[in-house]
Amino acid sequence: MDEKTLIARRVALELMDGDLVNLGIGLPTLVARYVPAGRHVFFQSENGIVGMSGPITGAENHDLTDAGGSPISALPGAASFDSALSFGLIRGGHLDVTVLGGLQVDRAGRLANWMVPGKMVPGMGGAMDLVTGARRVIVAMQHSAKGEPKIVEHCALPLTSVRRVDLVVTDLAVIEPTDAGLVLKETAPGVTVEQVLANTGCELIIAPDLRSMPIEG
């Protein structure tokens, strides 16, 4: 299993039956593939639909796309709406979970994921509203980038929100930000605590019930 699949599979275990979920672009979109059997999850696309699903080849519709403009389909029971209602769902506390990529997460559990000054300024799109408003924010990202830790003492990059995220899932670990700091809850299969610590840029608290990610093969 590659690293992205591992992350997506672990995040998917966090989604509960009946949840309204918004997946960010890139790695987080993979999560939809691994929702555990028996759990019905409603996926939102912020351009205005609840109940999106993958495209049906040959039935693409130019009025039915995801937030990147790619074709999708809609499940029975789907609903479409304008951008104010879509962000009302997000900001108003109606969205159960958002899964977003990350550039950095700091020791206080704050996320930076929308710009690298002078290099990459794509704009925040819906990310600031999602992190501010979702009931649960899960960051899905590689643990380090080009050998540099992405979990750091203080984010050097501009924050997406001052809100503390709820869970960080990487290819090495599951980390939960708390009042006391970042708690290492799980290690990836075959990964040691020492490896996690060596690839992390700030202190981690080892959970007393530390376990291996419940992912097989």
Next chain:
Amino acid sequence: MKNKLISLEDAVALIPDGASLLIGGFMAVGGPNRLVDELIRQGKRDLTIIANDTSRPTYGLGKLVVEKLVRKVVTSHIGLNADTQKQMIAGAIEVELVPQGTLAERIRAGGVGLGGVLTPTGVGTIVEEGKRTVEIDGTTYLLELPIKADFALVSAKQADLYGNLTYALTARNFNPLMAMAGATVIAEAEDILPVGCIPPDAVMTPSVLVDHIVTTAAR
């Protein structure tokens, strides 16, 4: 009752250089792409564009940026149009980045007569810079100001001859919000129907908001 039908050419001729335009669509899905192409053909310039994103360089309003017709853009995302980023870094275009939900609410506020909106989004980030904050019941909010424009260019699935509009699926996005916030509203539609064909409960933008309906494309 005034006839609201107008040719594509005449509709765009109403728009002067330097105008501010609300342009519907999300990655140009549900965007008034015929009106955008005609803006380019007529060479309208120094435009201020308010739109969710600047699309891709070859699609919809992304082409306005590539053709260097835009002076300023107010938007949430420019990541898929490298031209916007290049011109911004070169100082050729002014870009105001606004969180997407805030952009929607600022436009809505402009259209419904509100003096602004209070949102928690952006508090403590660089989005807060230069803005007033208001504390209500212990929570800090940013005061975000309304947006209006000289014109709103919207795209509908159906229009009737009075100007009642419907939108399809994710092509709705910013269109109904913008149809309230433009001083002059120009709508293009996939189908134009006789009055009465759109049931009242199905109308998403009431006709009283729409000034001009662009005649259908030749098929």
